[in-house]
Amino acid sequence: MVRCIRTSRFPSVKVPVILLQTDTTVGFISQNSDKLSQIKSRPASKPFIKVYASFKDLLACGNRIPQNRKNLVRRSKKTTFIVKNRAFRVANNSLNSTILKNSKWNFSTSANEASKKFERGFCENKADIIVEDRNGLQERSSSTLIQCNKKRMRRVR
Numbered sequence: 517m518v519r520c521i522r523t524s525r526f527p528s529v530k531v532p533v534i535l536l537q538t539d540t541t542v543g544f545i546s547q548n549s550d551k552l553s554q555i556k557s558r559p560a561s562k563p564f565i566k567v568y569a570s571f572k573d574l575l576a577c578g579n580r581i582p583q584n585r586k587n588l589v590r591r592s593k594k595t596t597f598i599v600k601n602r603a604f605r606v607a608n609n610s611l612n613s614t615i616l617k618n619s620k621w622n623f624s625t626s627a628n629e630a631s632k633k634f635e636r637g638f639c640e641n642k643a644d645i646i647v648e649d650r651n652g653l654q655e656r657s658s659s660t661l662i663q664c665n666k667k668r669m670r671r672v673r
Contacts, residue, residue: 535643
C-alpha cells in the first residue's frame, strides 16, 4: 500500500479512477462517468450510482428527498436509494485517504467486467489509483436497492 499525503503526487491523472474496497464490495469510483462507462463497456446512457460522503453533502448538492424518508436515508447502511430516477448512497468511507477526503461525491460501480466476477488483474489494469488496506480487496454482496417516493417504497434488489 502506498501512503499519499497529497494528491499532487498524481499530476498526470486529472480525474482518476480509483479501485477500493467500498462498504459493500470492491468498486471503481470516479467523478468522470465516461471513464467508468468505458472501463465497464456499458452504454453511456446507463447511469451510475452517486456516492456521497455524508448526508449533509447529499442535501448540499441540491438533491431532494421526501420529508418522511429523510431519517431512513440518513441512518441507512449499505443501501442505495432511487428517488426520481436518481440512484444515490450515503457511505462514510473509513479509509483515511487524502484522495477520497477531497471529494464530496463520486460515481460508483462494481469492479468487474460486465456480468462477470471480480478479477484482480482486470481491475488493476483499469484503475489509475489503488487504495487497499491490510484486509485487501474482497468481493462481497452488493448494496440493497430501494426505490422510494412520498407514498411508497419498493425493494428492487
